[in-house]
Structures are given as structure tokens and as C-alpha cells.
Amino acid sequence: MKLWVISEEVVARFGNELGACGIELVVCSADDIQEGAIGFLLTKESDGKLLQERMQQLGTGPWLVLVYGSDVPYDLANTLHTQYEHTGEHEVIRMALFTHERALLGGEPDGRWMRFLCKQLARYSLVTMVCGMREVDEALRQLPRYLAWKEQFYIELGASCDEKGISLLQVSRALGMDKRIGHGWLYPSRQDSSLIVRWLEKECRLALQKANIQRIVLWGEDSLWEHMPSDWLAEKDVAVYTGEDKPIPNKKMTGWTLYDSWQDAVQDADLLVIGNASGTTIAELPLSELVNRMRQSYVIDAAACFPVQEAQSYFQAYRAIGENTNVWE
Missing domain, CATH: 1.10.287 (Helix Hairpins)
Incomplete structure (x- = not known):
């Protein structure tokens, strides 16, 4: 299925995750109305002008208006539904994706496009739950x-x-084992990283006291390291790896070297500090290769990338949250 969007920026931000569900995004311009599209994708309140501009050109629908993303104001989908429900020109659906396996859809359960979208997502093995638009917003x-x-x-x-x-x-x-709790608890997309930063800083300071460490690799998203106090890194050779094909951080990290290759980043390192593994392949790396590239294999891991026993057998010291209480003794 194909949906119009207001700009290439929207395609760049949401194209991959929605494309995995079989939803193609195309920019709708005044001079080039893409054929085959069944409606609009709205990701923020200002996108609503796309509806107003295109309604006169496209004529009556009913068109699908898919409201998607966390930047959408609370109750926007319900407001649009109230605005258009009497005209029948648009069917509004509020959508959220959870872990690329489940979808939450808010709207009319018996709506034409709701039934179509449920079938579309099912073809891509997504389990869907249909509820009210405000329920999706609240979730x-x-x-x-x-x-x-x-x-x-x-x-x-x-x-x-x-x-x-x-x-x-x-x-x-x-x-x-209690189904009410579940196993997962580390969330890379966290909005507040202060707890992780404090834990990493504490463990790194202990490591510097116990071992002769000169070259340190910070592995993870740059937003995490921007909030990390840097005094403990003074006079150290600091390498930063945020993942392949990631943009250079906007905030300049004075004295730190940014790498686009993990092999170059960890070469001759004494300490590897893993803050966030999202968007990288570190959990899939052979530990033997990682160890061979490092000068000393001290690892502090806030992302629980490796099985503890395997990591202990390869690294000189491996510290994860709640593991290896005597690692620096």
C-alpha cells in the first residue's frame, strides 16, 4: 500500500519501519500527484495542511488518514475523525508499532480502511489490536x-x-517466569539515560584505579556520551564508535576521535565501554576477534551484550549491571 507524505524528511525518518510493514511512502507535490496512493500519513500536527491542500485536487474519497508516530499531539486523530466523519471523505486511523511485531490501531473497527490495514499488517506477520484512538494516544x-x-x-x-x-x-x-513481568528490561530508546551514565561512570572510575588504561573506546549513541562527565577521561586516548552509517554528532567531542569502523575503534584499546548497542552488531561479534584487536580486554557493558560466562572466559575483566561484584578487586 502507498501513502502520501508531506516531505522527504518524513520518508527518511519513517520509511524503513513502515516499509517493513508493506507501507510505501511517497512525497505528494502539487504538480505530481502520485497514482496508486490510498491516503495520507500524518506524523505531526502541521502535516494536516497536506489534507487541506490535496482534498480539492483529489476530490472525494474515502481516503485513509494514518496518524503515526510519537510527535503527534494527544487527541489529534480523534479531532480529525470528528472533523471528517460527517463528510465521509476520510477514515482516520491512529497507529503505533511495538517491536516490529505488534501494531496498535485506533479507529472504527468496521471501517473499510481499518479492515484493509489489519489484513495488510497480517501479511507481514504483525499481530494487531484494534481500539479507540485515544487509547492509542494514552498507550x-x-x-x-x-x-x-x-x-x-x-x-x-x-x-x-x-x-x-x-x-x-x-x-x-x-x-x-511470571508472565506479568516478562524478561526484557534494558531499553536503548530510553528518554533519560542518567541512571546508565552514573553506573558507567562509577565502574569506569574503578577500572582506572585498578588497571593501567590509556586507550578507551566508548561504544554507543553519541547522545549518551554527551551527558557523560568527561573529567575521568582527561589525558586518555578516547575513541568513539556510534555505529556504521551514523551521522557525525552535532556536538563536538573535544579531544575524542570518532570512528566509522568498529575494528579501527577498538584497535589497541585497553577498555571498552558499551553504553548502547542499538543499531550496531556488537552482540553478534566473535569475542575472540574483539579480544585480539584490543591491547587489554577490559569491558564495561551497560547493554548486556554478551552471555556472562562466555564473556568471563574471553575478557580479562567483564562488568555488566548486577554481575561480577569482585571484578575490580
């Missing part, structure tokens, strides 16, 4: 809050496990 509003609370709980539990000399991994798995 999107509360999800980051809940995930942040859950992550904070497990980080605090990790500190308790450290004190008791037990494994957070095993405790979290045990808790996850």
Missing part, C-alpha cells in the same frame, strides 16, 4: 514512563545483587 504517552520505571527497578536490583554476590541475570530471569 504511547505512558509507555516511556513505564519502561523507565522498569529499567530503574532493575538497575537498583542490580546494585542489591552486587552487595549480595548474586547474579542479576539469573534473578531477572527468575522474575520473568
